Amino acid sequence: MKHLVILGGGYGGMRILQRLLPNLPDDVQITLIDKVPYHCFKTEYYALVAGTISETHIRIPFPEHQRLSVKYGTIVNIDLDAHLIELQHGETVAYDNLIIGLGCEDKYHNVPGAKEYTCSVQSIGKSRHTYQQLNGLTPNATVGIVGAGLSGVEVASELRESRPDLNILLFDRGDRILSMFPEKLSYYVEDWFVKNRVTIIRNSNITKVEPRAVYNHEEAISCDAIVWTAGIQASTVVQQMPVEKDSSGRVILTKYHNIPGYENVYVLGDCASLPHAPSAQLAEGQAEQIVSVMQKRWNNEELPEELPVIKLKGVLGSLGKKHGFGLLANQALMGRVPRLLKSGLLWMYKHHNG
Numbered sequence: 111m112k113h114l115v116i117l118g119g120g121y122g123g124m125r126i127l128q129r130l131l132p133n134l135p136d137d138v139q140i141t142l143i144d145k146v147p148y149h150c151f152k153t154e155y156y157a158l159v160a161g162t163i164s165e166t167h168i169r170i171p172f173p174e175h176q177r178l179s180v181k182y183g184t185i186v187n188i189d190l191d192a193h194l195i196e197l198q199h200g201e202t203v204a205y206d207n208l209i210i211g212l213g214c215e216d217k218y219h220n221v222p223g224a225k226e227y228t229c230s231v232q233s234i235g236k237s238r239h240t241y242q243q244l245n246g247l248t249p250n251a252t253v254g255i256v257g258a259g260l261s262g263v264e265v266a267s268e269l270r271e272s273r274p275d276l277n278i279l280l281f282d283r284g285d286r287i288l289s290m291f292p293e294k295l296s297y298y299v300e301d302w303f304v305k306n307r308v309t310i311i312r313n314s315n316i317t318k319v320e321p322r323a324v325y326n327h328e329e330a331i332s333c334d335a336i337v338w339t340a341g342i343q344a345s346t347v348v349q350q351m352p353v354e355k356d357s358s359g360r361v362i363l364t365k366y367h368n369i370p371g372y373e374n375v376y377v378l379g380d381c382a383s384l385p386h387a388p389s390a391q392l393a394e395g396q397a398e399q400i401v402s403v404m405q406k407r408w409n410n411e412e413l414p415e416e417l418p419v420i421k422l423k424g425v426l427g428s429l430g431k432k433h434g435f436g437l438l439a440n441q442a443l444m445g446r447v448p449r450l451l452k453s454g455l456l457w458m459y460k461h462h463n464g
């Protein structure tokens with residue numbers, strides 16, 4: 111029996127299971143290891159931290175299959191040469207094939223105090239803590255959100271709808287927020303923020319964080335809570351692996367998504383160095399390719415010279431529950447349509463995976 115171990119039941123890990131389980135070869139047994147006992151929809155954590163949805167709306171059980179066992183535990187080390195996974199408390203799990211999909215964590219860019227004194231949206235546990243901090247604030251308190259990319263914008267707008275009393279400051283490095291999107295889309299979102307009393311602080315450079323203050327260009331700005339959405343890097347366990355990585359700790363892979371020199375070890379999603387920005391869509395697209403490569407290797411079939419480019423459909427973001435923005439097939443979308451599309455996609459995701 112071959113033992114395939116999947117680390118992490120996020121978007122990538124779930125897509126692997128979805129594609130493998132219906133046609134699992136008779137001689138393959140799978141173990142999925144995750145520190146939480148369900149699959150969480152990370153793309154919805156902005157609503158969880160703002161308190162506009164309950165946690166049960168954004169999680170589903172892992173799939174069931176007679177040759178899939180699910181193990182709950184925190185992975186602390188991956189020993190590629192011994193083919194062993196080490197869990198907290200000393201337990202080990204051996205593998206023949208391994209897929210590493212452990213996601214990412216915040217990147218603090220060496221800003222003093224950022225790790226200690228900011229709230230995070232990068233894991234379900236940290237998002238629960240952030241929810242408590244934000245929703246427990248006294249009336250008219252000030253919240254600083256550092257980073258106005260997709261997740262910072264979604265947190266700021268959802269929080270505005272959840273807590274109309276709060277002063278919300280959105281710090282961004284650039285001249286305009288959502289700088290990776292077309293200008294007209296950034297201006298639409300900025301306009302929404304102006305109308306909804308979210309203050310954008312442009313060209314900011316956060317140099318230090320203290321328990322109740324953010325330093326912008328060394329100037330202290332009082333904040334009762336601070337949310338960090340200013341960058342991500344691969345999960346610590348992945349960063350500690352003695353293999354080649356990019357500047358965000360993501361593993362450099364062969365064209366077949368395995369670690370060079372380790373044909374049996376694949377790296378997936380936010381911890382893989384890929385030619386696109388990390389996203390759930392990318393993790394799923396890569397998962398499809400890993401399944402097809404692994405199946406060919408199991409069947410001793412020849413691999414294609416090149417794998418096709420992973421096609422991404424676009425991005426959709428929310429501005430509270432009624433408005434949104436997006437970029438689909440290079441078309442900028444603004445208003446209610448992209449928000450409806452985003453809700454529809456979430457419904458479909460739950461329907462197909464739940």
Ligand SMILES: Cc1cc2nc3c(=O)[nH]c(=O)nc-3n(C[C@H](O)[C@H](O)[C@H](O)COP(=O)(O)OP(=O)(O)OC[C@H]3O[C@@H](n4cnc5c(N)ncnc54)[C@H](O)[C@@H]3O)c2cc1C
Nearest residue numbers: 118120121122145152153184185213261379380389390391
């Ligand atoms: C607020 C927000 C909004 C987003 N919106 C979008 C969007 O609209 N569209 C989009 O495509 N992407 C979006 N993303 C990005 C997307 O969520 C990630 O790119 C995606 O989750 C990556 O999938 P993954 O499988 O690599 O990792 P994840 O989905 O993060 O899964 C990692 C899994 O590993 C487990 N794990 C981690 N470390 C350990 C450990 N040490 N031991 C055991 N288990 C562990 C975790 O519990 C988790 O289940 C958003 C992210 C955020 C934060």
